[in-house]
Amino acid sequence: MKITKTGILPRWAVGYLAALLLLAVSNGYSVWKLHQLGTTTIPNLSTDIRIIDLQRRMVDSILSQLRYEQKYLLLRDPGLYSQFVEANDEFHRLLGTVELIANSPAKKNSLEKIETSVASYESVVNEQANRLKEGRRYNFWSYQTEKTEASDNILKELKGLEQHARDDVERKMSMATEAGRSAPRIAFAALVVSLLSALSMAFLITRSITRPLTKLVNKTKEISRGVFKSNLRIDSPPEIAELSRSFNSMCDKLSEVDTMKNDFLSMISHELRTPLTTIREGASLLLEKVAGEITQKQERLLTILVDETNRLIVMVNSILDLSKMEAGMMSYSFEEADIGPLIDKAVTEITPLLEAKKIRLEKEFAGDLGARKIDEARILQAVRNLIANAAKFTHEGGRITVSARASMGSLEISIRDTGPGIPPERLSTIFEKFSGSDHKRGTGLGLAIVKHIIDVHGGRVWVESEVERGSTFTFVLPS
Ligand SMILES: Nc1ncnc2c1ncn2[C@@H]1O[C@H](COP(=O)(O)OP(=O)(O)OP(=O)(O)O)[C@@H](O)[C@H]1O
Ligand SMILES: [Mg+2]
Known part of the structure; x- marks a missing residue:
């Protein structure tokens, strides 16, 4: 599935599912780790503890066998022999249990050796007991040496078995401790990773939707400014x-x-x-x-x-x-000219209207304005339009100030009036044709023409205005 072909709803659905999946995976991993601890490490640990307990009882049983067998040799009491047999049976039962639960090759190896040593111990004891019963002669010390050797071997191997079980307990305990310590760390890291992934996924998906929307909004603004270019390129969603x-x-x-x-x-x-x-x-x-x-x-x-x-x-x-x-079909002729006389001419033209409305007009020319390359007729048209607007919209008895000053090579002309001002929401479109003109007082083309003329001269025109306080239209001509 190509992402550019995916609609808004499937994008959100896939994003949310992926975020949920990530959360599920991270949680699942933590749970699996804890489960592993519970099902493998802890039961193994209890088996080893049980082996240690059984080993202790086997040591006791061997010591009892040794004791009963020694006493029997001295006192020849059959009761003592049967106690030896009982202890021996008990030992085999314990050995059988340990063999069933032995959980490592080292332990199984120890058990095999124990079995061999027990077998040789039993055969020496039985041989001696039989000779004693039948009243045959035998070498007491040689039997004693063989028995001691066999029982020492049993005890040594039992010790070995205990050591293996203890080593395993220690190893598993440290494993469990380590797992217990790392579980919250792993869970936290997984949570952070999945949260970050979910956030970046949400960000990317939202951006893939808001970006084209922003383009649309900008296009709408362009259309509202009267630019109708069909150049919107959006492929997705x-x-x-x-x-x-x-x-x-x-x-x-x-x-x-x-x-x-x-x-x-x-x-x-x-x-x-x-x-x-x-x-x-x-x-x-x-x-x-x-x-x-x-x-x-x-x-x-x-x-x-x-x-x-x-x-x-x-x-x-x-x-x-x-x-x-x-x-682009208007022809312009640029020639060196002074702007002062042009302003004077525009003012003279408007004087009858100013007099009729009792509007005072002041000129503020700062120093030598200097001549520059302009299309005189067009600049006159621009100045005329701006002064005409000021005169037309300013109330009776108001004031208009036309100021001109040269600064850093460029020429700045301002027409300030004490008229009704322009509401802020109209300021951005005031230089567009027919922008909010009331049609009774004008066509709504004057300012659009001013902007065209100033643009052609490489200059800039703007307005600052405050409702009920007046407006100032300024244009700058570059050097
Ligand atoms: N000095 C000003 N004070 C208050 N509003 C103004 C001023 N100059 C322009 N405007 C507002 O801007 C609108 C557009 O001005 P513009 O000069 O383009 O058109 P017009 O004066 O209505 O018609 P035209 O100049 O074509 O005869 C005006 O209708 C007016 O609402
Ligand atoms: Mg006008």
């Missing part, structure tokens, strides 16, 4: 890949509609410009009484006609300018 394909086709459609709209607007504007200019010129001529005297009422109507036609011409020109700028 399949659900989001499908969504990204829908996004791309939506972008294609939006960009198609956007181009259609721009083409339509520029076509209509172009077609409107000539008749509008003709209407304005005709109305102006009528106002100038070229065609004869006019009444006061006709003069008022003609003035409205000229003003409205002018407004329409400005709007049509803005639409055409922006269309050309967006299509």
Whole structure:
């Protein structure tokens, strides 16, 4: 199964199962270790302890046999002989039990040697007892030496058996201690490893889902800024890949509609410009009484006609300018020029409106601004748009400050007003066309045109504003 083809739900399911499996394995390992301790080491330990106990009883039994057999040789009492036989039977029973539970080759080897020594001890004792019963002669000291040798061998091998059992007890005890000590360590390490693995798995799975989601969010922001590029590439998970394909086709459609709209607007504007200019010129001529005297009422109507036609011409020109700028078809001519006179010109143009609204305009030019390579007509258009906005939106009796200063080779122009300000949520999109314009007071193209012009000059334009306190539009032209 290819991970890129795996859906969100199976990803989570596989992740959680793998984490659970890891936890189960680590717990299982600790439990298995403890189980091993309980089923192998501890029972083995009790067998060895039992062997030590049986060995002690076998030593007692051998010593009893020696005692009864010595007394019988001295006193010739048959009762003593039967006690010897009883102790001997007891010894064989104990030996049989130990043989059944002996749990190491060394112990089994000792038991074989014990058996051989016991057999030779018994044959010497029986031979001597038979000779005694039958009243035959025999060499007491030679029997005594053989018996002592055999019984010493038995005791020596019993000692060896005990030593083997003790060694095993010691070894298993230290194994159990070591296992007891290492069990919590192993359990803790396994827990840490499985927790870390589960966390990294959760992180990787979550990231494999959130990454494409972040791409989608960024694309949405791009679309909201009017960029309709269908370049979203998301291959996985399949659900989001499908969504990204829908996004791309939506972008294609939006960009198609956007181009259609721009083409339509520029076509209509172009077609409107000539008749509008003709209407304005005709109305102006009528106002100038070229065609004869006019009444006061006709003069008022003609003035409205000229003003409205002018407004329409400005709007049509803005639409055409922006269309050309967006299509990269606007031609610019850069020449050395001073910016001061351009600002003065824009201010002079707006003076009638300023006077009508009783707005005070102040100029703050800091030192020599110097000439620089600019497209005069376009920079004038930008300054005009910014000052016109300040004049249009500032309340009656307000103040506009136009400041210019050269710093570190670049030129900074600011237009500050005491107008209504711009809400923070609109600031990031204010330079986009039709961004929240109320259509009664303008087309909503002025700032978009300003941005295009400043960008073409390699500069930067921005706004700082506080609601009810005013706005400051600033642009910087590089040296
Ligand atoms: N100095 C300002 N003070 C307050 N709001 C402003 C200011 N300048 C611009 N705005 C806000 O930004 C919007 C966009 O300005 P822009 O100049 O692009 O369009 P417009 O002035 O509405 O129309 P146009 O300039 O095309 O005639 C305006 O409608 C207004 O809401
Ligand atoms: Mg404007």
